[in-house]
Amino acid sequence: MREFLFYFFAALTVVPGLFVAISRNPVNAAMNMILSFIGLAALFVMLESYFLAILQVLVYAGAIVVLFLFIIMLIDAERAPKSGWLTSLAAVAALALMVTGLLTLLYSGESGTFAVAGETAPAALSQTFGVELFTRYLLPFQVTGFMLLMAMVGVIVISRKDAAEDKGGEA
Amino acid sequence: MDAEALQSIVATNQWGAIWPEILLGCLAVVLLFVDLFTKSRGVITVRIAIWSQVLLLVFLLGRFVFGSASGELGSHYFSGMILQTASTEWARLFFLFASICVCHIGGVYLASRKLAKVEFYHIVMIITAGLMLLAQANDFLLFFVVLETVTIGFYILVAYARHSRFSLEAGLKYLVMAAFSSAIMLFGIVLLYGVAGNPNLPMTASMPLNFDQLAAFIAADDGSIANRGNLMVTVGAALVLIGIAFKIGAVPFQIWVPDVYQGAPTPVTAFLAVASKAAGFIVLFLLLRGPFADLDFLWVPLLTVIAVLTLLFGNIAALGQRNVKRIMGMSGVAHAGVLLLGVLAAQQVDWAYKAVWFYLFVYALASFAVFTVMAHVAPQEDSDQSLERYDNLIRRQPLLGTILIIGLGSLAGIPPLAGFVAKLLIFVAAFQAELYTLLGVALLGVVLSIYYYFAWIRAAVMKHPFVEDSETAEIPSPTFGSKVFMITLAAATIVLGVYQGMFAIGG
Numbered sequence A: 001m002r003e004f005l006f007y008f009f010a011a012l013t014v015v016p017g018l019f020v021a022i023s024r025n026p027v028n029a030a031m032n033m034i035l036s037f038i039g040l041a042a043l044f045v046m047l048e049s050y051f052l053a054i055l056q057v058l059v060y061a062g063a064i065v066v067l068f069l070f071i072i073m074l075i076d077a078e079r080a081p082k083s084g085w086l087t088s089l090a091a092v093a094a095l096a097l098m099v100t101g102l103l104t105l106l107y108s109g110e111s112g113t114f115a116v117a118g119e120t121a122p123a124a125l126s127q128t129f130g131v132e133l134f135t136r137y138l139l140p141f142q143v144t145g146f147m148l149l150m151a152m153v154g155v156i157v158i159s160r161k162d163a164a165e166d167k168g169g170e171a
Numbered sequence B: 001m002d003a004e005a006l007q008s009i010v011a012t013n014q015w016g017a018i019w020p021e022i023l024l025g026c027l028a029v030v031l032l033f034v035d036l037f038t039k040s041r042g043v044i045t046v047r048i049a050i051w052s053q054v055l056l057l058v059f060l061l062g063r064f065v066f067g068s069a070s071g072e073l074g075s076h077y078f079s080g081m082i083l084q085t086a087s088t089e090w091a092r093l094f095f096l097f098a099s100i101c102v103c104h105i106g107g108v109y110l111a112s113r114k115l116a117k118v119e120f121y122h123i124v125m126i127i128t129a130g131l132m133l134l135a136q137a138n139d140f141l142l143f144f145v146v147l148e149t150v151t152i153g154f155y156i157l158v159a160y161a162r163h164s165r166f167s168l169e170a171g172l173k174y175l176v177m178a179a180f181s182s183a184i185m186l187f188g189i190v191l192l193y194g195v196a197g198n199p200n201l202p203m204t205a206s207m208p209l210n211f212d213q214l215a216a217f218i219a220a221d222d223g224s225i226a227n228r229g230n231l232m233v234t235v236g237a238a239l240v241l242i243g244i245a246f247k248i249g250a251v252p253f254q255i256w257v258p259d260v261y262q263g264a265p266t267p268v269t270a271f272l273a274v275a276s277k278a279a280g281f282i283v284l285f286l287l288l289r290g291p292f293a294d295l296d297f298l299w300v301p302l303l304t305v306i307a308v309l310t311l312l313f314g315n316i317a318a319l320g321q322r323n324v325k326r327i328m329g330m331s332g333v334a335h336a337g338v339l340l341l342g343v344l345a346a347q348q349v350d351w352a353y354k355a356v357w358f359y360l361f362v363y364a365l366a367s368f369a370v371f372t373v374m375a376h377v378a379p380q381e382d383s384d385q386s387l388e389r390y391d392n393l394i395r396r397q398p399l400l401g402t403i404l405i406i407g408l409g410s411l412a413g414i415p416p417l418a419g420f421v422a423k424l425l426i427f428v429a430a431f432q433a434e435l436y437t438l439l440g441v442a443l444l445g446v447v448l449s450i451y452y453y454f455a456w457i458r459a460a461v462m463k464h465p466f467v468e469d470s471e472t473a474e475i476p477s478p479t480f481g482s483k484v485f486m487i488t489l490a491a492a493t494i495v496l497g498v499y500q501g502m503f504a505i506g507g
Helices: A002-022 A026-046 A050-075 A085-107 A126-134 A138-159 A162-166 B003-011 B015-037 B043-065 B086-111 B118-136 B140-158 B165-196 B211-219 B231-248 B257-263 B266-289 B293-319 B324-345 B352-377 B398-412 B418-432 B436-461 B480-498
Strands: B075-077 B082-084
Touching: A002 A026, A026 A050, A085 B231, A126 A138, A138 B015, A138 B118, A138 B140, B015 B043, B015 B075, B015 B082, B015 B086, B015 B118, B043 B086, B043 B118, B082 B086, B082 B118, B086 B118, B086 B266, B086 B352, B086 B480, B118 B140, B118 B266, B140 B165, B140 B266, B165 B211, B165 B231, B165 B257, B211 B293, B231 B266, B231 B293, B231 B324, B257 B266, B257 B324, B266 B293, B266 B324, B266 B352, B293 B324, B293 B436, B324 B352, B324 B418, B324 B436, B352 B398, B352 B418, B352 B480, B398 B418, B398 B436, B398 B480, B418 B436, B418 B480
Parallel strands: none
Antiparallel strands: B075 B082
C-alpha cells in the first residue's frame, strides 16, 4: 500500500510538472503546477514531515501559484506559439540525456551504496526549523532579509510610473 | 536540542567580525531615508554613497596594511559559515573599491538621464556587501544565499534603464541565463550534500554543506572505497563549476555576455565586467583550494578545455565588433581566459594565486577608467555606442582621450602600463607550471587583442575621413570630481606598472 501510494504521488508530482513545461496555455500551466505541488506535499506527508507538507500547500500551492495567476491575468499572456520541430527535438534530446544521466547516477553503482532512510523524519516539527533558523542559520536568514528589501526596491524602480519620475522622483 | 548546545552555536555568531558588510547594508538603507527627507535629488546621496565607502575603504586598508587585523585571520565565525583569511581581506578591499567606482560612474550616467537615482546606489551597496560576504563564505548554504542576493541585485541593475528596449531585453536575458546557471549550481550542491551525508561511505559529514567537512569527505579513502572516485561527487562538483563558469562568462557558457553587456547601463556593465567576474574567480579559488582540492583529476582537464575555448573565442569574437560595449564584453571573456590560465597555474605554482589577484586589480583599474570615459561619451541611448562616436576624441576632449588610451593600453598589455606586468606574471606562472599549450593560445590571444584595442585607440586619436563632424555629437566636459577620479585610476595603472610591492602583503 505504502509503495503504491508513493508511486501514485510521485506520478502526481512529475506528470503535471511535465505539463507545466509543455502546456501552451499559461493558465493551464499554472493549474498543473498546483497539482504538482499537492503531489509533493503528499510525499512530505508520507515522510512524516507534516510541517513541510503544510508549508508546501500554504505557500506554494496557495500563495505563489495565485501570484502566478495574477501575473498571467495582468500581462494578458497569450497562448505560446507552437515550437518548431527542431526545438521539440532538442527538448526531447535534453530530457533523454538528463534522465539517462540521473539513472546512471543512481543505479550504475559508481555512487556507492545508498543508505536506508531513518524511521523518523528529523524535520517534522516547526520547532526544529525555528531553532535552527535563529541560531545556526541566523546569518543567511538576515542576508535573505536584505535580498528581499533590495528586490522590493528594484520592483518599484522598474515598474514606477513615468509621471512620478518627471516631477523629479516624488511618488 | 538542549540549551547548552544552542549556547555554543550562538556564541559563534559574532556580528562584529562582519561589521564592514553590516555597515554597508545599513548605509544602503540610510541612503533611502536621506533621499526621502532631502530636496536635492541625487546630489547628496551620491556624495554620501561614495565618501562613506571611501572612508570605509581607507579604514580597512589601514587595518590591513598595519596588521591589526592579522590576529583575527584564519578564524571561523557563524558555526563555521564564515572563514576570514588574508585573501578575504583583499576581496573586501577589491569589492569596496569596485563599488566606489561603480557609484561614481553611476553618478555620471544618471546625471543626464531621467531615471531613479538613489535606488541605484542602494542596490550597488547591498550587492557589494553580498560580494564581500561571498568571498568569506565557508558553507554552501551561506554561499548560495549570498550568491542569489548578488544575482537578484544584478537582475534589477541590468534592466535599470527601463525606457531602453536594449536594457529591458538584456534584463530578461540575464534573468533567464543567471537563473538557469543558479539552478545548475544548486543541483550540483544538492548532489554533494546528499552524497556527503551518506553513512555507508568512508567518513560521513555531519554538516555536509560546510566546506571544511566537504573537503575532508572528498579526501576520505578507507582503502577499498575512495570518495573522490564517487560518481555523485564528480558530477556534483562538475555542475557547481559549470555554474561558476556561467558567472565568469567562460566559453561555452558566454552566450549571454555580449547582449547583456551592451544592453545594461554603462556603470552596470562595469560592475558586471569587474566585480561579478572577480567574484566568480574568488569563488573558484575558494572551492578549488577547499572542498575540490582532491578532485584535480576532474577540474584540471575541464578548466583547461574551457580556458582554451575562452581565450580563442573571446579574442576572435571581439575582432568584428563595432559597438564598444560589445568589445568590452568579448574582451572581458578573453580576460576571463587569462585568469583561468592563472587559476590552473596556481595548482602547481603557489604564487600564481597572487598573480591572479594582481591581474584582477589591474583589470579593475583599467576597465573602470575605460568605462568612465564611456559613460561620458555615451549618447542618451546608452546601448548605441559605436566606434564612430569616439572619432577624434583626443582633440575634442583631450583628457578623456588620454585616459581611454591608458586604460585600453593596460587592457591590451602594453608596457610600461600595469596590464603588461599583470599578463607577464600570469604567463611566467603558467610557464613554471609547464602549461605550454595554454600559454601559446594565451599569447596568440594577446596578439589578437591588440588588434581590436588599437582599432578603438585609432578611432580616438585620428579623424576618420568618412565620418562627418555632425555625426560625432558634442561631448560634455567631465566635472572636476570626475577628472580627479579618472586621473587617479590612470595614475594607479601607471604606478602599478613599475611597482608591485604592496601585493606581497598577506596572502
